[in-house]
Amino acid sequence: MIPNTLQNLIDLQPRVKKRTNEELAIEQLKIVGIDTESEFAIFYRQYMPGSLDSKACADTLCDIAEPTNEILEGTEFIHEMWELPGIYVCFSSLQSEGGFLLNTENGMIWDFDLGQHAAFMAGEIKPRWNGFFEFLEWYLS
Numbered sequence: 001m002i003p004n005t006l007q008n009l010i011d012l013q014p015r016v017k018k019r020t021n022e023e024l025a026i027e028q029l030k031i032v033g034i035d036t037e038s039e040f041a042i043f044y045r046q047y048m049p050g051s052l053d054s055k056a057c058a059d060t061l062c063d064i065a066e067p068t069n070e071i072l073e074g075t076e077f078i079h080e081m082w083e084l085p086g087i088y089v090c091f092s093s094l095q096s097e098g099g100f101l102l103n104t105e106n107g108m109i110w111d112f113d114l115g116q117h118a119a120f121m122a123g124e125i126k127p128r129w130n131g132f133f134e135f136l137e138w139y140l141s
Helices: 004-011 022-031 039-046 070-080 114-121 132-140
Strands: 088-090 098-103 109-113
Touching: 004 132, 022 039, 022 070, 039 132, 070 088, 070 098, 088 109, 109 114, 109 132
Parallel strands: none
Antiparallel strands: 088 098, 098 109
16 A cells, blocks of 8 residues: 555656556566565556656656556666666666665665666665655655
8 A cells, every 4th residue: 555645745746657457467577577566566556656746756657558668668777787686676767867766675775876886786785765655755846
């Protein structure tokens, strides 16, 4: 369940779109290795994140299923090209040589910068948010 404070921020979004095919989203969440009951999945099963307007940053959040599975494409890119571990899923555009990463093992979120690749791989870069709902509150505030 989405916390009330976050749901209020979502409800204030002028262009927010509800997901039309939850089963497709669940299928795609499983493909990228995301627990379908996690905070990330709870949101993605209900909403299409590309319709959100952020006051905190210019990065666009990618979708898991509709109109395309941008998250799978971005995640494959960070694994193949940037050689990031398989536990990370990228859920934002990669236009600025970085992006938001979800750790599928613990649900924490990183604001990854390719310029800090070596430090990230050495475990020197800590997550910025403890969970996806915390990230979304920042993103929408």
